[in-house]
Amino acid sequence: MNTTAAQPHEVLVLGAGYAGLSAAIQLAARTRKRGDLRVTLVNPYDTFTERLRLHMTATGQETAEMNIRELLDGTGAVFVRGRVTAVDADAKTVRVDDDRILRYDTLVYALGSIADTVTVPGADEHAHTLDGPQDAALLAGRLAGLDAGTVVVAGSGLTGVEAAAEIAEQHPDLKVLLLGRREPGADMHPKAKAHLDTALSRLGVRVRSGADVTKVLPDSVELADGSGIPAAAVLWTSGTRLSPLAAAAGLTVDERGRIVTDNTLRSVSHPDVYAVGDAAAVRQNYGVMHGTCQSGMPSGVHAALTILRVLAGKKPRPFRFGYYHTPVSLGRHDAVVQFTHPDDSPRRIVLTGKRAAQYKETVTAAPWPTFARMKKMPASGALWPHGGRHTRIRSTK
Known part of the structure; x- marks a missing residue:
């Protein structure tokens, strides 16, 4: 040297x-x-x-x-x-x-x-993100101050799915709407996707796929079809930069x-x-x-x-x-684990329910x-x- x-x-x-x-x-x-x-x-x-x-x-x-x-x-x-x-x-x-x-x-x-909040007008000013603990804490404070209303989670990828499920479970008085261009779990094996869909339905999360948010306002979001959705809070998980x-x-x-x-x-x-x-x-x-x-x-x-x-x-x-798995939490006591091929394409092997939640918890704790x-x-x-x-x-x- x-x-x-x-x-x-x-x-x-x-x-x-x-x-x-x-x-x-x-x-x-x-x-x-x-x-x-x-x-x-x-x-x-x-x-x-x-x-x-x-x-x-x-x-x-x-x-x-x-x-x-x-x-x-x-x-x-x-x-x-x-x-x-x-x-x-x-x-x-x-x-x-x-x-x-x-x-x-x-x-x-x-x-x-970090979350891509610059491509859609109003997202940077009016939407919450999960870029770090401070951002997450800001959303926690906002949710804690709501007695009713709709929380829009923009982005139906796995981050959006986990956040929507968690909000619905921890704040049952709030309505949660998951918006995205694709269906949640679209890349999963049908068995894994079916469990994910069932869990979101059980938690009361409404899902609207094929939805493209074009603007975020202080109290609503606008979609590409010209419609608007009232929102007490917006969480932006649609894309990264x-x-x-x-x-x-x-x-x-x-x-x-x-x-x-x-x-x-x-x-x-x-x-x-x-x-x-x-x-x-x-x-x-x-x-x-x-x-x-x-x-x-x-x-x-x-x-x-x-x-x-x-x-x-x-x-x-x-x-x-090579990739090995995709663990997705669905609240504190439910999850789905999609095992994958090295290229991240889904295998037929799927873990669901409490065993999947325990598996996800073990993986999450692994950095320590x-x-x-x-x-x-x-x-x-x-x-x-x-x-x-x-x-x-x-x-x-």
Whole structure:
């Protein structure tokens, strides 16, 4: 490694989501006794956001709090609280919101996606989102102050389904309407979709598919057919967007703004930049991966191990990942788990009801023990306990 103890190799990780935190902990824990590499993690919040539980936060339920500094304790990684405002890929610097400039030798870009509230007029001003705990808490306060009325959940994807079910169960006095262009669970096996439909009906969630919201007003939404629907509150889960920072930095991005990587997660235009999680356009033999916790954590770990291999003068190994399941909660005591082929297409195997709810709870809780194991990980290898078919992460030695 071409570094010295006096001037360690600086690895900067942007974003402490599932992918970014996995990369930071794995890399720092493996090098904490060496002194020739320093890991800095940048994130706007002190706490790790369990995105898989934000629908619970949005209905006033308490969830466990994971402090990022405590998660990094003992690894040697440095935490910087701040929002990234610019990346200079040529100068190898990053600016955070208080105008501090951070230098890097290697960058791990893990700035995740947020709800796309900019393409539909009024969505940004009048709709709630589940982008983070603060946004979810705002919705929880709004719902708690309603005695009656309709809550419109715009977006019939799995985030919308989970949120609609949770709101209906926790606030039975409110009417919940799930709007979307497609039917909920459209990509699932018929058995899984049937259970999902039954659960939504049991909870009193009305579903309207083929609906395209064209405008959000303070007390209603307008649809493409010209009709309007009164709404005491609107939750926007229809589509996501990415930060424009990567494109502005001159990194090669795809049409969605994701950093285009090679098969080792390195930017095709700037090999000193690694992209993981939602921020990366990673091509597998079945196509480009879509961002989930299931793929985010393994990609973060793989990036960390690849950085070590490259710094040691070794050839990086390709990242291979296959999806395994799609767990969807339907309130606190019901769920559906759709097991999948590696390309995320549905298999015939489906788990429903209380067993599925227990399964989903186990998967949701997995980051806690996983991060703890990462902190204690020796440099000889790592086993990936859950998620996709990327189950064995090989040694860097």
